[in-house]
Amino acid sequence: xxxxxxxxxxxxxxxxxxxxxxxxxxxxxxxxxxxxxxxxxxxxxxxxxxxxxxxxxxxxxxxxxxxxxxxxxxxxxxxxxxxxxxxxxxxxxxxxxxxxxxxxxxxxxxxxxxxxxxxxxxxxxxxxxxxxxxxxxxxxxxxxxxxxxxxxxxxxxxxxxxxxxxxxxxxxxxxxxxxxxxxxxxxxxxxxxxxxxxxxxx
Amino acid sequence: xxxxxxxxxxxxxxxxxxxxxxxxxxxxxxxxxxxxxxxxxxxxxxxxxxxxxxxxxxxxxxxxxxxxxxxxxxxxxxxxxxxxxxxxxxxxxxxxxxxxxxxxxxxxxxxxxxxxxxxxxxxxxxxxxxxxxxxxxxxxxxxxxxxxxxxxxxxxxxxxxxxxxxxxxxxxxxxxxxxxxxxxxxxxxxxxxxxxxxxxxx
Numbered sequence: 001x002x003x004x005x006x007x008x009x010x011x012x013x014x015x016x017x018x019x020x021x022x023x024x025x026x027x028x029x030x031x032x033x034x035x036x037x038x039x040x041x042x043x044x045x046x047x048x049x050x051x052x053x054x055x056x057x058x059x060x061x062x063x064x065x066x067x068x069x070x071x072x073x074x075x076x077x078x079x080x081x082x083x084x085x086x087x088x089x090x091x092x093x094x095x096x097x098x099x100x101x102x103x104x105x106x107x108x109x110x111x112x113x114x115x116x117x118x119x120x121x122x123x124x125x126x127x128x129x130x131x132x133x134x135x136x137x138x139x140x141x142x143x144x145x146x147x148x149x150x151x152x153x154x155x156x157x158x159x160x161x162x163x164x165x166x167x168x169x170x171x172x173x174x175x176x177x178x179x180x181x182x183x184x185x186x187x188x189x190x191x192x193x194x195x196x197x198x199x200x201x202x
Numbered sequence: 203x204x205x206x207x208x209x210x211x212x213x214x215x216x217x218x219x220x221x222x223x224x225x226x227x228x229x230x231x232x233x234x235x236x237x238x239x240x241x242x243x244x245x246x247x248x249x250x251x252x253x254x255x256x257x258x259x260x261x262x263x264x265x266x267x268x269x270x271x272x273x274x275x276x277x278x279x280x281x282x283x284x285x286x287x288x289x290x291x292x293x294x295x296x297x298x299x300x301x302x303x304x305x306x307x308x309x310x311x312x313x314x315x316x317x318x319x320x321x322x323x324x325x326x327x328x329x330x331x332x333x334x335x336x337x338x339x340x341x342x343x344x345x346x347x348x349x350x351x352x353x354x355x356x357x358x359x360x361x362x363x364x365x366x367x368x369x370x371x372x373x374x375x376x377x378x379x380x381x382x383x384x385x386x387x388x389x390x391x392x393x394x395x396x397x398x399x400x401x402x403x404x
Contacts, residue, residue, distance in 0.1 A: 006241035008347030013215035017341075018248045038397050039208035045394040046220045048340070050354040052392040058401045066404040104393055128354070128374065131330050135337030138250070139219075145210030152252040152330070163404065172330065190254040191306055192247040195240050199260045202268040202365065 017142050022186035024147035025081045027178030032087040032146060034060075040140035047136040051115070052105045055097040055126035056133035056172075059090040059163060069162055074174065075153035085149065085176035090159065091137060093130030095123050095168040119168075127170060134172050141177055147185070149176035219344050224388035226349035227283045229380030234289040234348060236262075242342035249338040253317070254307045257299040257328035258335035258374075261292040261365060271364055276376065277355035287351065287378035292361065293339060295332030297325050297370040321370075329372060336374050343379055349387070351378035 007014065015021075037060060049055070061067050070088065071079050082088055098116035105111050116122050134150075141148040151174045159171045180186065209216065217223075239262060251257070263269050272290065273281050284290055300318035307313050318324050336352075343350040353376045361373045382388065 006238060007245060007345050009215055009218060009245075009345035010212065013211055014245060014345070016211060018245050021248070023250045034403070036208060037401060041397050041401060043209060043211075043216060043220050045400075046223070046391075047337070048225045048350075048352055050352075054395050054400070056400065060401060060403040062403050100395065100399075104395065106392065107389065125354075127329070128333050131333030132337040132340075135249070135334040136341070138334075139338070139341055143209050143211035143216070148250075150250055150252075152327070187309065189248075190308065193256050193302065193306065195243050198247075198256075198258065199239060199243060199262060201236070201262040201264050 016145075017139055021142045022147065022180070022189065024149045024176070024178070024180045024185050025187070026181035026183075026185045027085050027147070027176065028181055030086060030179045032177050036144050036146065037089075040137065040144050043143060044133070044136040044140035047133070049129040049132060050125065051101060051108075051111050053097045053101065053125065053129055054104060054133065055093045055095075055130040056137065057092050057094050057169065058137070059092065061088045061090060070159070070174070073155045073158040073162065074151070078151045078153050078174070081149065082151075082174070082176055086178035087176070089175045089177060090163060090171060091130070091134045091173045091175060092160075092164065092169040092171045093126035095119065095126045095170060097126055098122055123170065127172070130170075130172050138175070141175070146177055147180045151175070218347070219341055223344045224349065224382070224391065226351045226378070226380070226382045226387050227389070228383035228385075228387050229287050229349070229378065230383055232288060232381045234379050238346050238348065239291075242339065242346050245345055246335070246338040246342035249335070251331040251334060252327065253303060253313050255299045255303065255327065255331055256306060256335065257295045257297075257332040258339065259294050259296050259371065260339070261294065263290045263292060272361070272376070275357045275360040275364065276353070280353050280355050280376070283351065284353075284376070284378055288380035289378070291377045291379060292365060292373060293332070293336045293375045293377060294362075294366065294371040294373045295328035297321070297328045297372060299328055300324055325372065329374070332372075332374050340377070343377070348379055349382045353377070
């Protein structure tokens with residue numbers, strides 16, 4: 001796949017993050033360490049959110065008991081691959097992110113009350129900005145030389161109650177993480193919409 | 203800022219995309235070409251969405267008339283910088299993405315009707331996956347050697363009606379794009395949550 005020289009990003013990085021990366025459903029047994037996840041977070045944490053609200057929270061599912069509970073809330077097609085993945089992360093939006101704004105958005109200490117006193121507003125903002133951060137995280141997994149298998153096929157309410165009985169969190173994605181298996185790690189890449197189907201000018 | 207050697211992504215790319223990148227509010231006059239936007243799209247289009255649904259649509263605001271209309275729907279704090287930016291893009295979710303699924307998700311031609319017949323389901327899915335793609339797009343702007351100034355401070359309903367009188371679209375972000383001005387291009391970077399405030403293990 002040819003690399004576009006209009007870009008400032010070098011060709012190897014284009015391949016690593018986008019052109020040669022795939023959503024992976026079968027992984028090797030190689031573990032994913034906390035140090036790798038910390039390196040990913042320490043890279044992607046700099047990407048922007050509105051009011052620097054940073055609503056994303058990540059739960060690493062490492063015990064067999066927690067994995068079994070999670071798998072019970074997944075759609076059938078996602079169970080086996082998640083049971084076998086080296087690591088699975090639950091990516092959620094913290095709908096109480098506003099509690100951190102006085103320290104995280106010092107430019108306007110009143111933002112917490114001025115904009116985010118209503119729970120419905122917080123939920124919408126956390127979902128949008130949490131999804132932005134979820135995407136940065138997926139890019140970060142690839143930046144660590146790992147592959148991601150993001151999923152949306154699950155019982156969201158069940159996961160929210162099971163893993164967040166306290167507080168107010170909304171699950172966004174469940175992501176398997178690891179090194180791609182030697183064979184059949186991914187499905188053939190699907191088509192992509194053409195530029196002029198996506199981008200218009202006014 | 204030190205680069206983490208646990209990552210596979212090279213240090214220059216880490217800096218370009220994350221560590222040395224900033225949300226920019228003041229730009230040079232250098233124009234942003236359609237070729238640059240096409241190069242960005244042709245990179246980030248490969249990043250994943252659920253069912254390969256690709257709900258993101260991008261409207262490039264190039265005429266003075268369209269810019270004035272857009273600025274009229276922005277919060278006051280976003281008006282001047284958007285009026286002065288070399289290029290502004292409106293990023294929206296197409297709530298009728300399911301019409302493309304028969305060609306875009308050939309693995310399961312029935313997905314359109316099996317999962318997305320309800321408008322409310324489509325809207326939620328388009329908003330989540332559109333936000334993932336909006337984040338990929340912001341990373342892509344940086345990959346092109348440009349800076350992004352994403353904004354959520356606008357009258358969403360007003361923009362939806364003004365720019366999408368037909369079809370069913372929901373605005374996600376408005377993004378100024380260009381080269382950072384020589385002085386005062388960005389505000390000092392805010393803090394970031396610590397790893398153990400964001401990531402937990404079960």
